[in-house]
Structures are given as C-alpha cells and as structure tokens.
Amino acid sequence: MDSLQSLQQQLIQQMDAYQPCKNQPEITALTAKIQLEQNLLAWLKAQQDYPQFYLHCRADSPNEQENHIATIGQVRTFTTVNHAQTFVRRADFTLVGGMTFNGECDFYLPRLLLRQVDGELTATLFIDSQKDLSVEKQLAGKCLKNFTKSVALEPVVQSVQLVEKKATQAQWCEWVEQALLEIKKGSFTKVVLANESIFSSRQPINAIDFLAESEKKNTGCYHFFFAQKADCAFIGSSPERLYLRNGQDLQTEALAGTAVMSDDEEQNQRQGEWLLKDEKNEYENMLVVEDICGNIESFTQNIEVQSVELKRLRLVQHLRRKIFAKLTALAADEACLNAIHPTAAVAGLPKQNALRFLAKTETFERSWYAGTLGFMNRARAEFCVTLRSAFVEQNRIRVFAGAGIVAGSVPLLEWQEIERKASGLLSLLQNSGEHICQ
Numbered sequence: 001m002d003s004l005q006s007l008q009q010q011l012i013q014q015m016d017a018y019q020p021c022k023n024q025p026e027i028t029a030l031t032a033k034i035q036l037e038q039n040l041l042a043w044l045k046a047q048q049d050y051p052q053f054y055l056h057c058r059a060d061s062p063n064e065q066e067n068h069i070a071t072i073g074q075v076r077t078f079t080t081v082n083h084a085q086t087f088v089r090r091a092d093f094t095l096v097g098g099m100t101f102n103g104e105c106d107f108y109l110p111r112l113l114l115r116q117v118d119g120e121l122t123a124t125l126f127i128d129s130q131k132d133l134s135v136e137k138q139l140a141g142k143c144l145k146n147f148t149k150s151v152a153l154e155p156v157v158q159s160v161q162l163v164e165k166k167a168t169q170a171q172w173c174e175w176v177e178q179a180l181l182e183i184k185k186g187s188f189t190k191v192v193l194a195n196e197s198i199f200s201s202r203q204p205i206n207a208i209d210f211l212a213e214s215e216k217k218n219t220g221c222y223h224f225f226f227a228q229k230a231d232c233a234f235i236g237s238s239p240e241r242l243y244l245r246n247g248q249d250l251q252t253e254a255l256a257g258t259a260v261m262s263d264d265e266e267q268n269q270r271q272g273e274w275l276l277k278d279e280k281n282e283y284e285n286m287l288v289v290e291d292i293c294g295n296i297e298s299f300t301q302n303i304e305v306q307s308v309e310l311k312r313l314r315l316v317q318h319l320r321r322k323i324f325a326k327l328t329a330l331a332a333d334e335a336c337l338n339a340i341h342p343t344a345a346v347a348g349l350p351k352q353n354a355l356r357f358l359a360k361t362e363t364f365e366r367s368w369y370a371g372t373l374g375f376m377n378r379a380r381a382e383f384c385v386t387l388r389s390a391f392v393e394q395n396r397i398r399v400f401a402g403a404g405i406v407a408g409s410v411p412l413l414e415w416q417e418i419e420r421k422a423s424g425l426l427s428l429l430q431n432s433g434e435h436i437c438q
C-alpha cells in the first residue's frame, strides 16, 4: 500500500545508500513518488522544522491540474533574484520564496519538498554535497522525523477583537484625498493605498487551520503559507497571479477594478454588468495593462492582451485582463520578477512616484503584503501577488487590504472596498464586536 511510511522509507534508504562520488554535483536530490492524495496542510501542521512554505496554485480551468507544494527546512538561501536564477540555471532544482512589497528577496532551496499533483505525491530531499556529509545526513534525518505524521485540520472557533486600524475611516479618507490631489497635480495617475487592521484573540489562532478554512471558502485563489518560525506565519488567499512561466511562455494579468459579490445571484449579475461598464474601474484596470505591457516589452515578443472578463470571488468581483507573451531566448525569472513586481495593481503608475507617496503616507510596513510568493525551476515558475493576506502571530492577527486610487475615486467607497477585501479572511473568524481601543 502506498503511504507516507513507504515514501519515508524510500527516502531513508536512498539517504543511507548515498555516497558522494568524484565530480559530485553541488546539490544531491533524493526523490521518491507514490500514488496518494495527501492534504499537505494537515501534513505541514505536524512538522517541526522551519521555514515552512505552502502554495496551492490557482487553477483557471478544469483541465488545469491542481498543484500544491509544501516545504520544510532550508539548504541554501538567496537574497537576490539574480543569485536565485543563477542557481536554478546551474542546478535546476525548485526554489521557493519570493519578494516583499519593497523588493527584499527571500528565495531558498528547501530541505524537503512535497508536491501533490493529480493524486501523485512526490517528495524530494536535498543534500548539500559541499557541506559535511554526516551533518547533512543528520539535518535531513531530523526533517524526516515527523514525515509520516499529519494533524487533522480543525475549524477555527476563536473570536477576535479589533485592537487597531492603522488608518481609521477618517484617516483613510484623508489619505485618499491627498492621493487625489497628487493625481490632479500630475504626480501619478494611480496609487494603491492600503490599510493594516490588528485583531486579538483569547487563544492562539492556528495559522494552518485558518488557511485551510480559507482554502475551502475562498475558492478560485492562490493559497499561501510562509513561516520562518513557529509563532509567526504569513497566510492568504489571493486571486491575483503575478506571472506563470512555462518554458518561454509567459502568462500574467491585470486584475483591478472591484464590485460586490454576495449570496444574491441577481445582484451579482447586476454588479458585474455595472463593473464591466464603469469608467473608473475600467481605467483602474487599463492602467495595470499599460504598466505590465510597458515593463515586459523589452524582453518579450507577441504580447497579447485578452478582452476584459470578470473574476468572481466570494465577497468581491474584479475586472481581469489576461496577458500572454513569449520571453526572448535569454529572459527568465530575474527579468520577470524585477520588471513586473510590484505592478500598478498594488503600487501605482508611474511606479516610483506612487511608491514615494506610499512610503510617506502609509503608517505601517507592508512587508509581505502585496509582495509575491511562488516557486521557480528551469522549466516553470509561478508567482502570486500576496493580497488578501495576514500575519498570524499567536493571539494576534494583522490583516491587510488596499484599493487603487484614480481620478474619480470616492474616499468612502474605497474604504468600503478595502473593508470588504479584508473580510475575505476576517469573516472566517467570529467577530466578538468588542473594540479594545481605536
């Protein structure tokens, strides 16, 4: 019978048999595969090694395979995309990680990588051949210790209380007014302002249970979990792809412009029709198209922008234009990441002016919010934009949401928009209604 035990045994056997030879490649990958449908979040919940990373990629059509990865531990780290890409070109293994909103890079080769695609579970254990073999074997063995374990995912029952919003409604409206003034002056055409809301709970919230709940309810999204250590995890369920690279084929998208979604299908239809015709939302979206196309032009060919469509989620719906292009021979993830991130869907246009405005206006650190997380190897790379996200820090959760401000934005409507986006995660927790302070 195929089981996690048999997968563990195969890896241990390979590790025991492993003897470095002459001309040993710098990294050795031990791989085993079984037919098993394993919930990777339940598996991750039982693991003790850090960092931990999980990505459930968005499937756009039923014939696209559901693709989940989970990793624990770390063998090599890369603090620039250039170094990460050089490694991938040389060694062709999968790196995970990404970039914060401000462009700080954190890519790494994990110790253990699990991939679940279509009923098949693959595990890869990485050994650094340039390090002491007995130490490497010991570290790898430690990572395999809990390999066969998983912990049942449980509903999140904690209720949370609001502690603080970095911008109150009144402050937010001021920020938007300032942005509109700058737009009038011609400093930029769009800026994406965001807010951070801090909540507390009596009992610690398990970030994996929280994400599992979100995965069930917030369908049609990328789901991600990234934790450097046990007591702080960054999680989220984002509708937005930064890019997908399949060989030299690049797929990216402009996702911007928002309307309400609810349980009322007729209202959703009306909202969708309104959104498709609304000039301000159309402009919000087209500025992202302009930004992305302008930024990838120099290293791609045959850029094709698809016609506008609606991306429907549980509480909001967005305008989306998919963008396809062919990378020129030498271009790869370094070019894509540096050129595309952060897009005008999360920063603004022109980018530098918008970023300067955000740096002096927002009163919190975006950190991983509106950054990007994903994976890259020689054949393929996929990155999402880390929206609809939160830091879960034991008894505290910090939720982020933003909205694109353009000429015609109404401060209070943009406030409602960000509150609704934040409720994608927050509505999964019970709100006790109590304010600790504001």
Ligand SMILES: C=C(O[C@@H]1C=C(C(=O)O)C=C[C@H]1O)C(=O)O
Pocket (backbone or CB within 6 Å): 192, 194, 240, 255, 256, 257, 258, 284, 318, 345, 346, 387, 388, 400, 401, 402, 403, 404, 405, 421
């Ligand atoms: C900035 C966020 O979302 C972005 C802003 C949108 C908008 O203003 O209409 C829509 C989708 C995203 O591009 C967020 O969710 O925090």
Ligand SMILES: [Mg+2]
Pocket (backbone or CB within 6 Å): 256, 257, 258, 284, 403, 404, 417
């Ligand atoms: Mg908007």
